[in-house]
Amino acid sequence: MSDFGDALVTAAGLLTGLNPNLLEIIRLSLFVTLTAVSIATVIGIPLGGLLAVKRFPGRAFIVLVIDTFMGLPPVVVGLIVYLWLSRSGPLGVLGLLYTPTAMIIAQCLLVTPIIAALSRQVIADAHGQYDEQLRSLGAARWQRIATLLWETRTSLLVTILAGFGRANAEVGAVMIVGGNINHVTRVMTTTVAYETSRGNLTQALALGIVLILIAMLLTLLLHQLRRLNVEPG
């Protein structure tokens, strides 16, 4: 209990003291996570939408793969990305291993199936509810897609939030492909793991609390966006 109390005091100190090292880690964490989630959103929502409204050969298999990949083990993803980006790998020439870019790639691979699978379900439900009505009103295909995306915007925000949660909490994959190099690829989660391994439990716990606070702040921001759900007349 005293460890936890000490951790709270240390966390408050880290935040109020604006520790430059901590700020650098927070900045890099947010950069990596938000970039990965943004890319995953741009890929995942259209992919989910396509799988929700179009019937084509192989669709069921793609759905099965995406649903399965929602539970991809991060260390396996980290290992695969490592093998691709390592010097002897097919993309080794790009020199991306142990860079934030490698961490973004790994997080994208983890988050895209989550956003695609959840948005597919959300859009499929809305499609079943609205499609005939929209066709009846004379909406062209692109107008129906735009309307479905707008009508499901709240649920789609929640899917993005789920993706953010996965990326923000990720440690295994980013540790493997980023290497946890100080001032280069060290992020919040890998710092917590590093401090724990050194026995600095109070410091690790304090960083964990900071991590949770950041996640809470971003969630609050998304909740505010959800309030736009009901349009005024």
Next chain:
Amino acid sequence: MMRQPPDSLFPLTVSGLDFSVGGEQLLSGLSFELLGKGCTAILGPNGSGKTLLLRLCHGMLTPTGGSIHWGDATPAQALPSQAMVFQLPAMLNRSVWANIDYALRLRRVSRTERQRLVQEAVELCGLTEVVGRNARVLSGGERQKLAIARAWITRPRALLMDEPTSELDPLATREIEAMIQRVVAQGVRVILATHDMNQVRHLADDVLFLEYGRLRAHLPIGDFLNYQGDDTMRDFVTHPTRSRTIP
């Protein structure tokens, strides 16, 4: 690209219409012709194919046999000139005003014109009190009024309605029936699926009676009400409130 409405929407000609799903024949050999004025009731027990027939005429489904023509146009080609009010209309998650406005936005009507037309529809359909309210929190009667307003604002020459009062209390039912009468008085051709005999008496000029996916009769309302046969159709006339479902 916007589809151009056909020059002439009538007569609505249905010839040898079949519709089947998974080997099950749901509609068989329906043939009839409707001219351009008045209100036709499609009547029949639950499961007789009333909704299916409306959806086929509206162009939401493709017949597996026979044909449907609005004038010379297919239902899909005629879509800009005919609208449908579904039994459970889907409401967009926005205000009553924005729901009605949506139908005009799809047709790229100018903002000024939209303002005028939506206001007119709101007044015609008695939605003034709830115009700013989110459509999803409306009562059943208000939702149906909104669905009619949204369909009517596209200025259809034919309005297909699928049991628009089946979920409503008597007061709301009377309001919707009055709206239907106003729409018919404006020259809009109404085709109404219902199993409510009182509604048929109040609104219909003629009746299409369906049973087991077949057209049993197409009669003027007077002939239908005086029908003397000894079968389901007679049962509808003499016992209008009895619950009926095809087994």
